Amino acid sequence: MRSILLLLTLCSWALAQEISLPEAVKQATAKYPSVQVSLDQVSEAAAGINLARLAYLPRAEMLGQINRATANNVFGLLLPQTVVSPISGPLLPTGAAFANVWGTAVGVMINWEPFDFGRRQSEVASAAASKTRAEAAVARTELEVATATADAYLTVLAAQQTVLSAQAAVTRSQELVRLTEALVKADLRPGADLSRIQSEVLLAQAQVVRAEQTAATARATLVQFTGPATPIHSFRALPPATPPTGIATAHPILREQQATIDEIKSRQTVIDKSWYPRLNTQANVFGRGSGTNLEGPFPGGAAGLGPNTGNWAIGATVTFPLLEYKTLRARRQIEQQRIARESSRNALLERELAAALDRAQIAVATARNLATITPQQVTLLRQTLDQTTARYRAGLANLTEVTDTQRLLTQSEIDHALAVLNVWRAELALAATQGDLAPFLSKVP
Numbered sequence: 001m002r003s004i005l006l007l008l009t010l011c012s013w014a015l016a017q018e019i020s021l022p023e024a025v026k027q028a029t030a031k032y033p034s035v036q037v038s039l040d041q042v043s044e045a046a047a048g049i050n051l052a053r054l055a056y057l058p059r060a061e062m063l064g065q066i067n068r069a070t071a072n073n074v075f076g077l078l079l080p081q082t083v084v085s086p087i088s089g090p091l092l093p094t095g096a097a098f099a100n101v102w103g104t105a106v107g108v109m110i111n112w113e114p115f116d117f118g119r120r121q122s123e124v125a126s127a128a129a130s131k132t133r134a135e136a137a138v139a140r141t142e143l144e145v146a147t148a149t150a151d152a153y154l155t156v157l158a159a160q161q162t163v164l165s166a167q168a169a170v171t172r173s174q175e176l177v178r179l180t181e182a183l184v185k186a187d188l189r190p191g192a193d194l195s196r197i198q199s200e201v202l203l204a205q206a207q208v209v210r211a212e213q214t215a216a217t218a219r220a221t222l223v224q225f226t227g228p229a230t231p232i233h234s235f236r237a238l239p240p241a242t243p244p245t246g247i248a249t250a251h252p253i254l255r256e257q258q259a260t261i262d263e264i265k266s267r268q269t270v271i272d273k274s275w276y277p278r279l280n281t282q283a284n285v286f287g288r289g290s291g292t293n294l295e296g297p298f299p300g301g302a303a304g305l306g307p308n309t310g311n312w313a314i315g316a317t318v319t320f321p322l323l324e325y326k327t328l329r330a331r332r333q334i335e336q337q338r339i340a341r342e343s344s345r346n347a348l349l350e351r352e353l354a355a356a357l358d359r360a361q362i363a364v365a366t367a368r369n370l371a372t373i374t375p376q377q378v379t380l381l382r383q384t385l386d387q388t389t390a391r392y393r394a395g396l397a398n399l400t401e402v403t404d405t406q407r408l409l410t411q412s413e414i415d416h417a418l419a420v421l422n423v424w425r426a427e428l429a430l431a432a433t434q435g436d437l438a439p440f441l442s443k444v445p
Helices: 002-015 021-031 033-056 119-185 191-226 252-272 322-393 399-434 438-443
Strands: 059-070 100-112 278-290 309-319
Touching (some): 021 033, 021 191, 021 438, 033 119, 119 191, 119 322, 191 399, 252 322, 322 399, 399 438
Antiparallel strands (some): 278 309
């Protein structure tokens, strides 16, 4: 039974589908929560556009009311407030004091603003600018997630190469243990050499454990972006050289910053359009009912429960915010300062991206130069290790020379494996600085 389970496990491992670097990036940008948050902000902004467009439609309000109250009235002025309920009609006879009746009211009011000197259009444009900024934020978030995913992918590859080099060091140390055992048994080497090389094996095994821990941590970071863990492709080929280019004019960071400036300008336009007269055309149909009349009889019962007097009205109202000018001017100055602030930030981002581009190009050139040196170093150290081991076998070299050469070879193998991946990482940083990962992903074997 155990052998069957082992066989099934091995088969599942064999059938596990590897995920390529472009696939990992695509999967992360499609499912990572931060991208979804940005997309939700776009949907929210799109709903804001629809809301702003609804301001062109007329408003219709309906009212239905029923009450039981006294009918006492009084002449005189009453300032606007929300406590004392208004009563219509003249004074009733004094004998009607505290008599109460039913009152009802129903009605419909339609209010429409036929033109507004461009205010509503500016509000729609402001909502559209918010949507544009949210879309630019999506592109910027996708670039950040794609870059982080690709970097995590390359980190996993680098960690795996370190594990392989560390395991190779263990194998070489174990081979040297067997050689030293034979020489010690033949009394050609002291027993201290065997203890020394056995400690080297333990050191190499400890290095493997640390390398595997680093690899597991790197995989956990990759899983954070891509979801469930899957095997990844390993590649050692150098990417094609990237021709020198500048920062993309549509760099997501710059696009988002410019969209932020445009959004502020659109809000400023709304403020500019706010100090204009507002014309509202109105139509009103209503009916009222009361349990009494001017003469003051109080029939009681159900009198007044139904509207028995109807009215209609049409008209227009013009309002003008006469004293709002200073307030609006202060708000406009605030938006103007925000534009100045975001414009300065845009200039700062352009300068930072230009500096980052220079650093990325230097990093690419340096990584490529190192990638041409490390293979030669590995070849020479392997030859040196063979020669040193042969001299140790012949008694012409001590164990320290052999172990030191082995350590140098292990480190050189790690450096060689990482040198190629560092070229890919430098190319990734260059593509991220330029604002487009597509050319970089097209180079992945």
